[in-house]
Amino acid sequence: MNAVVHAKAESRHLLSGNEAVARAAWEAGVRVAAAYPGTPATEILENIALYPDIYSEWSVNEKVAVEVAIGAALAGSRALAAMKHVGMNVASDAFMTQSLAGVVGGLVIVVADDVGLSSSQNEQDSRYWGRFGHMPVLEPADSQEAYEMVKQAFALSEQYEVPVIVRMTTRVCHVKAMVTVAGQRTEHAAAGFQKNPQRWVMTPANAKPRLPVMHQRERQLQAMSEASDLNFSVTSSDRRIGFVTAGPAFMHVRETFPNAPVLKLGFSCPPPLEKIRAFAGQVDTLVVVEETEPLLETEIRAAGLEVRGKDILPRWGELAPSVLRPAIKPLLGEPYQVPTRPQSTVFPRPPTMCASCPHLGPYFALSHIRNLNIVGDIGCYTLGAGHPWNALDTCTCMGASLSMAHGMDKGRGASDEKKSIVAVIGDSTFLHMGMQGLLNMIYNRGNVTVLLLDNRSVGMTGGQENPGTGQNLHGLPTPRVDFAKLAEALGVRPERIRMVDPYELPTMVKLVREETKMNEPSIIITNRPCSLTDRFERFRPYEVIDDQCTGCGNCIDLGCPAISVSRRETVTAKSGKSKELVFARIDANTCTGCHMCVETCAPEAIVQQPQANTIRIHPHA
Amino acid sequence: MLDGITNILVVGIGGQGVMTAAEMLARTALNQGYDVKKTEVAGMAQRGGVVSSHVRFGPRIYSPQIDPGEADLLIGFEAAEALRWLPYLRPTGVAMVNTLRLAPPVVSVGLYDYPADPIGELAQAGIEVHAFDAGAIATELGNAKLVNTIMLGAISDYLPFSAAVLRDCIIEGFRAYKPKLAEINAQAFDTGREAGHVQTSS
Numbered sequence: 075m076n077a078v079v080h081a082k083a084e085s086r087h088l089l090s091g092n093e094a095v096a097r098a099a100w101e102a103g104v105r106v107a108a109a110y111p112g113t114p115a116t117e118i119l120e121n122i123a124l125y126p127d128i129y130s131e132w133s134v135n136e137k138v139a140v141e142v143a144i145g146a147a148l149a150g151s152r153a154l155a156a157m158k159h160v161g162m163n164v165a166s167d168a169f170m171t172q173s174l175a176g177v178v179g180g181l182v183i184v185v186a187d188d189v190g191l192s193s194s195q196n197e198q199d200s201r202y203w204g205r206f207g208h209m210p211v212l213e214p215a216d217s218q219e220a221y222e223m224v225k226q227a228f229a230l231s232e233q234y235e236v237p238v239i240v241r242m243t244t245r246v247c248h249v250k251a252m253v254t255v256a257g258q259r260t261e262h263a264a265a266g267f268q269k270n271p272q273r274w275v276m277t278p279a280n281a282k283p284r285l286p287v288m289h290q291r292e293r294q295l296q297a298m299s300e301a302s303d304l305n306f307s308v309t310s311s312d313r314r315i316g317f318v319t320a321g322p323a324f325m326h327v328r329e330t331f332p333n334a335p336v337l338k339l340g341f342s343c344p345p346p347l348e349k350i351r352a353f354a355g356q357v358d359t360l361v362v363v364e365e366t367e368p369l370l371e372t373e374i375r376a377a378g379l380e381v382r383g384k385d386i387l388p389r390w391g392e393l394a395p396s397v398l399r400p401a402i403k404p405l406l407g408e409p410y411q412v413p414t415r416p417q418s419t420v421f422p423r424p425p426t427m428c429a430s431c432p433h434l435g436p437y438f439a440l441s442h443i444r445n446l447n448i449v450g451d452i453g454c455y456t457l458g459a460g461h462p463w464n465a466l467d468t469c470t471c472m473g474a475s476l477s478m479a480h481g482m483d484k485g486r487g488a489s490d491e492k493k494s495i496v497a498v499i500g501d502s503t504f505l506h507m508g509m510q511g512l513l514n515m516i517y518n519r520g521n522v523t524v525l526l527l528d529n530r531s532v533g534m535t536g537g538q539e540n541p542g543t544g545q546n547l548h549g550l551p552t553p554r555v556d557f558a559k560l561a562e563a564l565g566v567r568p569e570r571i572r573m574v575d576p577y578e579l580p581t582m583v584k585l586v587r588e589e590t591k592m593n594e595p596s597i598i599i600t601n602r603p604c605s606l607t608d609r610f611e612r613f614r615p616y617e618v619i620d621d622q623c624t625g626c627g628n629c630i631d632l633g634c635p636a637i638s639v640s641r642r643e644t645v646t647a648k649s650g651k652s653k654e655l656v657f658a659r660i661d662a663n664t665c666t667g668c669h670m671c672v673e674t675c676a677p678e679a680i681v682q683q684p685q686a687n688t689i690r691i692h693p694h695a
Numbered sequence: 696m697l698d699g700i701t702n703i704l705v706v707g708i709g710g711q712g713v714m715t716a717a718e719m720l721a722r723t724a725l726n727q728g729y730d731v732k733k734t735e736v737a738g739m740a741q742r743g744g745v746v747s748s749h750v751r752f753g754p755r756i757y758s759p760q761i762d763p764g765e766a767d768l769l770i771g772f773e774a775a776e777a778l779r780w781l782p783y784l785r786p787t788g789v790a791m792v793n794t795l796r797l798a799p800p801v802v803s804v805g806l807y808d809y810p811a812d813p814i815g816e817l818a819q820a821g822i823e824v825h826a827f828d829a830g831a832i833a834t835e836l837g838n839a840k841l842v843n844t845i846m847l848g849a850i851s852d853y854l855p856f857s858a859a860v861l862r863d864c865i866i867e868g869f870r871a872y873k874p875k876l877a878e879i880n881a882q883a884f885d886t887g888r889e890a891g892h893v894q895t896s897s
């Protein structure tokens with residue numbers, strides 16, 4: 075039982091920003107919620123799924139999620155879509171036009187920007203979309219505000235018939251803070267879809283008259299923003315610097331300069347320029363502290379005000395107190411020396427693949443075959459770019475591997491002539507946006523070898539379900555996509571569709587060798603589940619018989635974290651050359667008994683532990 | 696603990712229970728009437744990467760992050776990780792460290808060295824260090840998963856509230872959700888509490 079789901083009104087809870095959004099959505103009477111997983115937004119929908127009053131789903135990608143929410147809003151339901159920042163790029167085609175048409179039931183898009191890039195491929199400021207799509211943007215600074223603003227966003231959305239963006243960042247989504255849960259659910263019955271082609275069929279003739287309506291709406295929103303108590307100031311007698319700030323940067327400003335006046339913008343787009351002007355009149359220097367792009371700063375400057383901002387503050391990353399202090403103190407006439415601390419010299423500990431991860435086999439193969447350009451995608455398999463495989467050459471955005479590989483094939487340079495092009499992609503990413511790349515490659519007579527690593531899971535974001543797993547968000551059975559049939563339907567010749575057990579290393583290597591030599595598209599599909607999910611079966615661990623280990627180091631090349639080096643020895647071969655031997659050891663607590671490493675061991679030094687010695691470990695305890 | 700604010704940094708490796716331990720500290724502080732914030736960066740934590748969780752509580756907390764040099768307490772679930780985060784500890788701070796050594800693949804293949812004596816290095820830095828083998832205690836009690844509760848027990852006498860309130864908060868949780876584990880965790884807490892008293896001299 076989840077404490078928050080059953081929380082009484084007026085009770086205090088320690089909630090993450092994501093949990094707070096979910097609770098607010100439920101109280102606001104949301105009837106439909108859709109999302110595609112992505113850090114740091116994933117838990118929004120996972121928490122919404124705990125409320126049975128809300129229909130919720132994992133959609134196959136963010137564009138689909140937003141379209142599902144739009145459909146529900148047109149039927150008069152309150153609807154929510156959630157995603158990480160890059161999801162907005164995928165979804166933008168849908169909301170850029172729906173903003174013009176408007177909505178009936180409240181539509182809120184919650185987007186989480188990964189400020190500081192803890193687990194993303196880029197850093198983006200999603201507040202741009204509000205400006206671009208003429209939609210209001212609310213910016214919570216912590217869990218309590220996230221909770222309140224989601225509720226206000228629905229009211230705003232219905233009042234102005236406009237999709238509303240709630241912009242979170244990692245430091246709101248994943249920070250747990252106190253939230254006073256105020257109310258219970260207020261139902262908002264759906265009025266039902268009212269046919270109105272002029273309004274909902276966005277042909278040029280129907281869209282054109284919506285343009286002035288949209289701009290009129292924006293002027294009204296501007297007035298709302300001026301009056302909104304989400305834009306409030308903290309006054310002070312110290313008028314040397316006045317801060318204009320939004321989102322979690324507000325907390326950092328208050329922490330660092332507790333006596334400075336602050337204008338905090340919760341309703342930050344359209345910005346309340348008159349309020350800002352009045353505030354500016356009360357302080358000597360106006361400084362904008364915003365993550366990450368100088369959006370408010372530029373707008374304030376365009377309004378004719380003098381303002382400091384990104385001339386002294388970084389344009390990327392979090393504006394934590396340790397960043398603010400050295401930048402702002404000199405402005406206050408307080409010289410500041412960054413304290414010198416001894417830097418830690420401890421080795422790096424990059425994330426790596428798990429013990430018995432089914433991606434280990436394919437990467438063992440890829441790292442042992444020469445003359446490949448390996449075009450990658452986003453998922454746990456992106457870790458294949460790292461040690462010890464070094465077998466992934468690109469990673470751009472979800473689904474890009476197949477299409478980029480096709481382009482790399484067509485655009486070959488002289489040095490690529492003898493190379494084969496491989497695309498590596500996971501099941502969820504293939505279904506998200508990857509299969510169009512395969513379709514395109516077939517249609518355009520391309521020649522790429524696709525490695526579809528089907529681990530029946532959205533591994534990277536914590537093992538969510540997708541249409542390839544046979545289960546939906548609520549654990550209910552659904553038809554499972556047959557990847558082989560799908561590939562065939564898209565036009566891959568049946569002979570070139572190869573199913574493989576990724577634990578069978580010799581077969582794995584042989585198949586990749588064979589298929590990369592073909593002069594036509596081919597696809598190799600793996601079939602072992604992610605070892606962090608319930609689908610994975612654990613067996614008795616293996617061990618290395620030390621006397622039998624010859625120190626060849628082959629098993630180390632697998633990159634399994636259960637295998638480590640026990641000792642090294644330098645020996646001199648008959649030829650006089652010296653050679654380093656690397657002896658291996660297997661950690662019984664980490665090993666799951668997948669047997670992959672056995673196949674790398676010629677002297678048969680790796681054996682399964684006898685039954686009696688087995689330490690019983692529950693995989694998911 | 697300046698301005699009545701306590702800053703605790705809990706560090707370790709994905710899968711060790713760092714976030715759960717931090718959550719227990721945050722919940723107990725909340726129950727004691729403090730304003731609380733807890734944050735971590737653990738995007739790919741399950742993949743064997745570094746996990747650090749910041750817990751701050753006091754009359755009013757703004758920023759959730761602990762600045763370098765501002766942590767009052769450092770709880771290290773692994774020896775080298777404790778050393779990695781040492782710059783976050785105040786000179787007057789206390790480090791409670793599990794002596795476990797976990798070498799990642801980059802060390803195992805010889806690209807980097809594991810520090811020879813991380814506990815010694817911590818002690819030499821002039822801070823108060825308490826180090827012990829939490830894994831050995833857990834094994835003795837019969838369940839490797841107890842390390843988390845043992846570490847919480849170890850730190851419990853260095854908090855601005857009594858060890859009993861932290862103990863109650865943890866054991867209540869087990870009573871409610873996993874009653875079978877309540878007794879053994881109470882034992883783990885108490886054993887950890889004893890172990891945490893021993894200071895490592897430099």
Ligand SMILES: Cc1ncc(C[n+]2csc(CCOP(=O)(O)OP(=O)(O)O)c2C)c(N)n1
Nearest residue numbers: 112452453454500501502503531532533534
């Ligand atoms: C547009 C977009 N949405 C979401 C994400 C977050 N994300 C990163 S990888 C991934 C999916 C990984 O699943 P899969 O392809 O099955 O590979 P696995 O991690 O299981 O190996 C997701 C959802 C993203 N990077 N970009």
